[in-house]
Amino acid sequence: MRTTVRDVLSKAGEEPITMLTAYDAVTAEIVDERGVDVILVGDSVGNTAHGHETTLPVTVDQMADHTTAVARGAEDALVVADMPFLSYGHDDKESIENAGRMLKEAGAHAVKLESGPHTVELTEKLSHLGIPVMAHLGLTPQSVNQQGYALQGTSEEAADRMLELAAAHEDAGAFSLVLERVPAPLAARITDALEIPTIGIGAGPDCDGQVLVVDDAVGLSDWTPSFVEEFGNVREAMGDAIESYTEAVESGEFPGAEHSEGVEELDELY
Template identity: 70%
Template sequence: MPTTVRDVRAKAGEEPITMLTAYDAPAATMVDEAGIDVILVGDSVGNAALGHDSTLPVTVDEMASHTAAVARGTEDALVVADMPFLSIGTSREASVENAGRMLKEADADAVKIESGPHTVELTDQLVDLGIPVMAHLGLTPQRVKELGGYTRQGTDEESAREILDLAHAHEDAGAFSLVLEHVPANLAARVTEELSIPTIGIGAGPEVDGQVLVYNDVVGLSERPPPFAEQFGDARSEIERAVEGYKDAVESGEYPAEEHSHYAEDLEELY
């Protein structure tokens, strides 16, 4: 049976939640068949697949396209669409319309919002309209220009308290889960202890309800993964070996071989 937001919420404190990004149908199918609970169509597609050096250039249309591709490749996992920079917050009407597109047009099951004081009321309204919301606190990459880099957040008492208060506010607003990114492990543990909805960490230590990483980092496609990521495969080396093998075979004449070719007898009279 396909995973629902209720299934994910019910796992809080019960069993670990696994979440991984994917940006296209082939990757989504492999992630789904591995039994991952949640597939996040992250705006990290900007860095991971579109050649940008940040997530900021990613558009709503691009997110809708990639989300639809992932949804077509997924049968069981919950598909969550990331809301890209300036797709929410500019006006309530535009925010609702953009988030709604991910469910109406791209077949997402929920949306993720990089959260702050400005997204509490929006989360409440989206949930009221039937759009499940995954909140996201800590390091929010869409604020990279403001932060001056991808630095750890919540490292002093004031900022940690703000994250904790916002976590409660978004839970009260109806978010079904919360991503905590690049925060101290003891802060993530405190947030997890105080919330009833599941927390999903990325660079937030082990005392959360689940973990999320970027697909490229996990399979070994990233050249410079973040310090909190773990590489579980070496896809880059395998792809390089395959491409070099293809090039060598074409240049040497080994490919295509006889078994790769078809000759039509009816065309013999042309020669």
Template identity: 65%
Template sequence: MRAKDIREKAGVDPITMLTAYDAKDATVVDEAGIDVVLVGDSMGNLRLGHDSTIPVTLDEMLSATSAVSRVVENALVVADMPFLTFGVDEARSVENCGRMLKEADADAVKLECGEHTVDLTRRLAQLGIPVMAHLGLTPQGENETGLFRQGTDEESARRIVEQAEAHEAAGAFSLVLEHIPANLGRIVTERLDIPTIGIGAGPDCDGQVLVVDEVVGLTEGTAPFGKAFGDVRGEMQRAVADYKEAVEAGEFPADEHSHVEEDLDELY
């Protein structure tokens, strides 16, 4: 799968996208036939023990993206660019994004966008680095905006539409819309030729994305726009509890879990 393949799905076939943070995640997601695997900086919250995505480093994202890219055979691998690795200095931003393709074998990068990323998107596209834009709720900006629904008034909704069109014109191949009113998601989707991928942006986007931990039921709860399709957390809790009980009861390891070497019987 390449960026152009995702772009061509706009208005044709629903796009499926999930996060993955390591090789095990990625193998399951790719084997299921998901179109896009996003190596999200949400691993800061979900895997690294942080309270937000902001502490995630470029090296951590390079390592996670490399692990995912090694095992994905069919899906498009998109690497999230972490906080302050882009949008400050253009040369450094280009270098950091380029490293995701050169060193981590990503197929594209995702930028949490605003007015400051239009020119960068244009430059990256010129250099052959596919850009997935991201508007609406942008978690890296939570210290300014908070983790609340965006685009809820006419002014902010109009700004999202304008920035969506600007990033499309700059060369973005797709656009993530996060936690915005469903009717705004429909308007943006209708205004663009590139596909929109929603997360809490309603059913009219060209595709949908969620974090894999929520989808499989590994988290304690889900975001208001998420859904658990499994109960991995419950299964893990049961398995760990059963293991603890078996060890304490002397039931594990049993004979079939042990190897006896008869030649050692006379060692002492």
């Protein structure tokens, strides 16, 4: 049964929420089959699949394409499309059109905005139009040129400001909040203050849910942040398989007779 925004809301304080990224139909199918609640089509695809150093170059068209693929592969999970850099926040008409495209054309069920004072009113407008919004505070990778990748909310003033913004986005209609690279005590404080669920990434154990980049979680990345746990070693498994393939071709073991088609049926023809 399809996970809905209401299902995610109902889990706050009751049941842990699981979320992973995916960028293609095959990965989405695997993630979905394992019972993950939410699939985030993250703009981290710029790093994981397109070879960029940051998420900034990712376009709306690219996000729509990846979201469409994920939506085809996921039958049960809630699919959330990340809105890429400069696709929202500077012009309401364009912001609404870009976000609406993710639902109308790409098949997402909600969008995620890297949030700040500039997204409170937009969150309210999108929510009123039927576009569910997942907010995102703390380390926001699209602001890399301003904040880098450092731990956020490390002063009393910054912590209070984050709490105020979290409450403002809840009031504006956001159905959940991602907290990225935030001190665990602050994440716990924000989680306690909100009725909507928080989903942490590098934000400690007290959030209502957790999210990781799937490449990091399965051990496909060549480097992972300190807050990541690798739950597999896909990179090594792929390397071993490719090495075995190369050796089999070079030695003449592959392809063998069992891999050849039409040998008996078309024998007379040749």
